[in-house]
Amino acid sequence: MRLVLNSLHDEVAAKLRERIFAGELAPGSFIDEPALCTSLSISRTPLREALKVLTAEGLLRHEPRRGCFVSQITERDLDEIFPVLALLEGRCAFEAATHASDAELIALEQLHDRLNRSAKARRITDYYEANFAIHEAIITLANNRWLAQVIGDLRKLVKLARLQQLHAPGRLEQSLSEHMAVFAALKARDAEGAEAAMRTHLTRQRVALRELARSQTSRLSA
Missing domain, CATH: 1.10.10.10 (Winged helix-like DNA-binding domain superfamily/Winged helix DNA-binding domain)
Incomplete structure (x- = not known):
């Protein structure tokens, strides 16, 4: 029972x-x-x-x-969550660069090809899906269940905020460039480089969201 x-x-x-x-x-x-x-x-x-x-x-x-x-997620919540996510996902990228097999990196490259095609066609929904799959793949490749658990909990809170950071001007192209930098480091087995690139990606994501929120507030008050 x-x-x-x-x-x-x-x-x-x-x-x-x-x-x-x-x-x-x-x-x-x-x-x-x-x-x-x-x-x-x-x-x-x-x-x-x-x-x-x-x-x-x-x-x-x-x-x-x-x-x-x-729950209601505030701007302060996001300011506190994203640096933690950057640290944790950065560590995932570090461990993925160390642990991933050649076959796993080939599979990850296919996801990046899909991400690239979606960006060029400006298919935002497809881009979000490929982006999510890439982050999940890197977390899996890190093979650290504690990292995966904490990141999963934090990402639920971020998802609750219903954010659309790719609508910020120039963010789609910037996001793609950041992802490709992470992948280049993974392919090179550059663990520290992959960690730094992933941290940069998450940090810039928060910056884009903050700028988008300010822009929307300005339009509403105009």
């Missing part, structure tokens, strides 16, 4: 994550437990277990006597 319960609340947590990332449960919104139980056809027990999981991940916040709310 315990295994069944665990499986159910994990499934419920996954469904709620999807709704949060899709914007169906908006940042700051109240989690209506009775309504969710009805829509998901579940009892309160697996729902509450799922809410505990999402609260631990930072996607929800719990307020005593009030209930759960979808």
Whole structure:
């Protein structure tokens, strides 16, 4: 029975994550437990277990006597998260340069070819998909489950902010150049170079997001 319960609340947590990332449960919104139980056809027990999981991940916040709310990611949060991501993903690039086989680097090169084609055609959605696949591949190549776990948790929070950094002027081309610099270092088995290039990539991503946020604020106040 315990295994069944665990499986159910994990499934419920996954469904709620999807709704949060899709914007169906908006940042700051109240989690209506009775309504969710009805829509998901579940009892309160697996729902509450799922809410505990999402609260631990930072996607929800719990307020005593009030209930759960979808977390809101602030500019300060992003300023604090991105330097940590840069350090962690930089270390992944370092370890990937050390551990990756020739066959794995060939597979990674194919992902970069896909990224390059998407950038040249300005297919933003395809670029995001290839970009995500590359980051995930490098994390996998690092073969460090602790790095993977912490990065995964932080990336959920970044995803919650629903950011579109490639819409910043010139960012698409800059992002591509940064990715190619990381890959060049990986191919050369230059662990320190790969680490530095990945840190630069994440740092510049945050800069682009900050500039985009300022631009949007200026337009709204004009």
